[in-house]
Structures are given as structure tokens and as C-alpha cells.
Amino acid sequence: MAATAASRLLRRALTPAVARRRFSTAAVAAEAPPSPLPSATGEEEAGMVSMKGVRISGRPLYLDMQATTPVDPRVLDAMLPFYLSRFGNPHSRTHLYGWESESAVETARASVAALVAADPKEIFFTSGATESNNISVKGLMRFHRAHKRHVITTQTEHKCVLDSCRHLQQEGLDVTYLPVRPDGLVDLGHLADAIRPDTGLVSVMAVNNEIGVVQPLEEIGRICREKGVVFHTDAAQALGKIPIDVEKLGIGLMSLSGHKIYGPKGVGALYVRRRPRVRIEPQMNGGGQERGIRSGTVPTPLVVGMGAACEIAMKEMDYDSCRISTLQERLLNGIRAKLDGVVVNGSLEHRYPGNLNLSFAYVEGESLLMGLKEVAVSSGSACTSASLEPSYVLRALGVDEDMAHTSIRFGIGRFTTEAEIDKAIELTVRQVEKLREMSPLYEMVKEGIDIKSIQWAQH
Ligand SMILES: Cc1ncc(COP(=O)(O)O)c(C=O)c1O
Numbered sequence: 127m128a129a130t131a132a133s134r135l136l137r138r139a140l141t142p143a144v145a146r147r148r149f150s151t152a153a154v155a156a157e158a159p160p161s162p163l164p165s166a167t168g169e170e171e172a173g174m175v176s177m178k179g180v181r182i183s184g185r186p187l188y189l190d191m192q193a194t195t196p197v198d199p200r201v202l203d204a205m206l207p208f209y210l211s212r213f214g215n216p217h218s219r220t221h222l223y224g225w226e227s228e229s230a231v232e233t234a235r236a237s238v239a240a241l242v243a244a245d246p247k248e249i250f251f252t253s254g255a256t257e258s259n260n261i262s263v264k265g266l267m268r269f270h271r272a273h274k275r276h277v278i279t280t281q282t283e284h285k286c287v288l289d290s291c292r293h294l295q296q297e298g299l300d301v302t303y304l305p306v307r308p309d310g311l312v313d314l315g316h317l318a319d320a321i322r323p324d325t326g327l328v329s330v331m332a333v334n335n336e337i338g339v340v341q342p343l344e345e346i347g348r349i350c351r352e353k354g355v356v357f358h359t360d361a362a363q364a365l366g367k368i369p370i371d372v373e374k375l376g377i378g379l380m381s382l383s384g385h386k387i388y389g390p391k392g393v394g395a396l397y398v399r400r401r402p403r404v405r406i407e408p409q410m411n412g413g414g415q416e417r418g419i420r421s422g423t424v425p426t427p428l429v430v431g432m433g434a435a436c437e438i439a440m441k442e443m444d445y446d447s448c449r450i451s452t453l454q455e456r457l458l459n460g461i462r463a464k465l466d467g468v469v470v471n472g473s474l475e476h477r478y479p480g481n482l483n484l485s486f487a488y489v490e491g492e493s494l495l496m497g498l499k500e501v502a503v504s505s506g507s508a509c510t511s512a513s514l515e516p517s518y519v520l521r522a523l524g525v526d527e528d529m530a531h532t533s534i535r536f537g538i539g540r541f542t543t544e545a546e547i548d549k550a551i552e553l554t555v556r557q558v559e560k561l562r563e564m565s566p567l568y569e570m571v572k573e574g575i576d577i578k579s580i581q582w583a584q585h
């Protein structure tokens with residue numbers, strides 16, 4: 127393979143230890159190959175970045191790992207040959223180019239399957255978790271539309287599950303949107319009570335993208351098995367982060383994404399159980415690839431990247447999980463040591479530690495996010511981040527509107543460093559203190575006035 131700037135750069139970052147040391151977000155920015163974009167302005171050369179009216183010195187440190195993760199250099203290394211010399215269509219049956227691509231796709235399929243204890247024949251490649259969720263929810267219910275008319279899901283699912291359910295409602299099906307407890311977890315009693323003879327699907331996500339809570343999957347799987355209902359889980363935020371065993375958890379359908387596990391964007395997978403077989407109606411028709419479940423040329427480089435990401439996750443999940451837990455504790459303790467009125471949204475116990483969603487009392491959320499431009503964080507999910515409405519997930523937990531407005535999701539990942547966490551603590555504390563200094567409410571609280579007892583004038 128021709129040595130490209132990227133592969134030369136990557137070769138230096140091949141071992142996990144080296145990758146970890148080198149691949150802090152700051153290191154990546156510093157080492158990035160020359161950009162093909164127009165040359166830097168004088169301001170950029172002076173280390174300033176300015177975009178969308180925001181001007182900061184250097185690139186912000188990245189703590190938004192639920193929105194997406196950087197590609198692991200080892201993943202990119204595995205992908206590159208399939209963009210360059212091995213570019214064949216994996217469905218070409220008549221020459222080496224096709225065969226080698228097909229073989230790489232099958233190796234990747236086996237790596238994805240191994241990470242969730244499935245059979246490779248149960249894994250179908252898609253464009254991402256959004257598509258896998260659409261196929262699961264609509265494809266299953268449309269296949270069984272003659273007898274099954276009811277779906278159960280939760281109020282805190284990702285938009286693509288909720289929106290797929292809304293489409294089914296428009297087709298005349300019933301959907302129950304289960305509320306969650308204040309800690310974000312599903313009430314198993316409510317779930318069992320909601321199941322009807324015509325319920326075809328229970329769809330409950332594994333790890334919530336906004337608050338990181340881990341649902342009681344094994345118990346949900348058991349209830350579904352007992353009642354003969356298919357259990358679908360959106361595991362986009364769970365894959366490679368927590369152990370998943372489709373057999374043990376009683377999962378019938380599962381949605382996975384590449385770009386949440388240090389793999390490329392635009393690729394995902396769908397797990398479909400073979401025994402007992404889960405039947406679905408394809409939502410994409412065409413050449414019959416992926417055994418008819420998902421027509422369209424399989425994107426070999428992306429799929430190879432997803433496979434490599436799964437292989438790395440399989441080896442390093444325990445190590446990453448341990449490191450990330452330590453960093454989460456450092457972040458929470460560091461912030462709490464300096465600030466009062468900091469509330470963790472969602473269960474801390476049943477949680478993936480790479481997600482720390484905090485609300486800061488007595489500060490205005492938008493001002494907090496705007497003041498924190500040197501840290502790339504969000505107030506919740508990426509696709510609703512343009513909205514000024516408080517998060518529907520936090521509202522479902524019963525979080526007060528003002529506290530829901532001040533939430534920040536800190537997303538910690540494989541390449542996050544202690545120094546980045548310390549910087550995030552410093553910047554967050556500074557900004558919250560600054561806003562509180564300007565807040566009359568906070569002043570009243572400091573003076574011991576119970577602001578809940580105040581009768582505000584109505585206009
Ligand atoms: C829980 C959850 N489901 C689905 C998705 C969508 O995944 P993709 O970007 O692969 O379509 C995301 C990503 O934001 C997610 O967090």
C-alpha cells in the first residue's frame with residue numbers, strides 16, 4: 127500500500143499505550159496532516175479558532191463522546207487498504223477484488239458478533255443505529271401487522287425509535303410510551319402490566335444517550351421471553367462499553383452503531399435472532415444484499431472499521447471501563463469540591479460511567495454552555511442540541527424545568543486524559559461561579575431565603 131500522510135502518521139500510534147498517550151484530542155489537532163482546505167488565516171495561525179461567532183484560542187477539549195467518538199488510529203489503519211488497493215465490491219463474485227472485500231466483510235461480521243455473543247449469521251450491516259432502529263421497529267411490526275398491533279417503548283428512547291413508533295401510530299397501530307422512574311430506569315412491574323396479547327414488540331434502549339443509565343436488560347428480556355414478545359434494544363451507547371450477551375439478556379433485535387465505539391460514521395449493524403427466528407420486513411428493497419434484510423452495496427471500508435473497533439473493544443473494554451470510571455469520579459468530585467447545588471441526572475449506580483449528566487442550580491443553561499466554549503460538551507442529545515427546550519428525557523425523569531435547563535452532559539472516552547478532566551473542572555467551576563455571582567436567586571439562597579416559598583408576581 128502506498129504510504130500516505132495519514133498512514134505514516136498512524137503507524138506511530140499503533141500500540142494501545144502509544145495510541146492512548148498520543149491520541150488525546152489536543153495531540154490529534156497538533157498532529158493532523160496539512161488540511162486541504164484554504165490556508166489558515168492570520169488569526170488561526172495565532173492559535174485562534176473562530177466559527178459561528180465564537181472565538182476561542184485553540185480547539186476546545188472534547189467531552190462529547192455520546193455524540194460521537196474519534197476514530198481509533200488502529201481502526202483507520204485497518205480501513206485504509208479498502209479505500210486504496212482493495213477497493214472491490216464485496217458482492218462481485220468473479221474476481222479477486224470482490225473476494226478479498228467479501229472476506230474482509232465476513233471477518234468484520236464475526237468481530238461484531240463476538241462482542242455481543244451472537245452468531246455472525248445474526249449480524250446485518252446497516253448505515254447506523256438510526257437505520258437499525260427503523261428496521262427493528264417498523265420492520266417487525268409491519269411483518270406481523272395481521273396479528274400484532276401494539277408496541278411498548280419508553281419516553282426516554284432516542285428520537286429514531288420514538289419517531290418510528292409515531293409512524294406506526296399513523297398506520298393505525300397502538301404504542302405505549304412507558305414513563306420512567308426518577309432515576310431514569312424502567313419500572314418492570316409497569317412493563318409487565320403493559321404487555322397485551324397483541325403486543326408484538328418491546329423496545330427499550332440499553333444505555334441512555336443523554337443520561338447514561340443502564341436499563342435492567344436481563345429482567346426485561348426475561349419478561350418478554352415469558353410473554354412471547356420480541357425484545358428490541360437500541361444498544362448504540364452500550365456496545366463496547368458494557369458487556370452484552372444476546373442470549374443471557376433475551377434480546378431478539380438489537381441496534382448498533384460504528385461511530386460511538388471509535389469506528390467510522392455511517393455504519394452500524396442490526397442483530398436479528400435466529401433461534402427462535404425473529405421475522406422482519408425489509409425497509410430497503412433492491413439487490414438483496416445482507417440476505418435481503420438490507421439491500422445496497424455493503425461499504426467495505428466502513429464495515430472493516432466497525433469490525434476493527436469491535437475487536438479492540440473486546441480486548442480493551444475492561445481496561446477502558448476502569449479508566450473511564452476513575453475519570454468520572456475525578457470529574458464529579460472535582461466539581462462538587464468547589465460547587466454546591468450540583469445534581470447528577472439519572473441513576474449514578476446503574477450507569478455507564480463515560481456519561482456524567484449534571485445540572486447546576488441557579489445558573490442559566492444557555493449562558494453556561496455559551497461560556498464553556500473551550501470544552502465541547504452538550505446539554506443532551508446531538509440531534510436536539512439546536513433546541514432551547516429542556517430535554518424530553520430529563521422531563522420524563524421529573525427533573526424541574528429550571529434544573530433541566532441547566533444540564534450539561536460530559537462524555538468521557540478512551541482517549542480522555544486526566545489533564546483534560548482537570549481542565550474541564552477548572553473551566554466549569556469558573557463559569558458557574560461567574561454566573562452565580564450575577565444571579566440574584568443565588569444571592570437569596572446564600573442569605574438563607576427559601577426561594578421555593580416566594581410568591582412571584584404574575585404578569
Ligand atoms: C441511543 C442512540 N440511538 C441511536 C443513535 C443513532 O445512531 P447513528 O448515528 O448510528 O444513526 C444514537 C446516536 O446518537 C444514539 O445515541
Ligand code: FES
Binds near residue numbers: 335509510
Ligand atoms: S443522532 Fe445522536 S443524539 Fe441524535
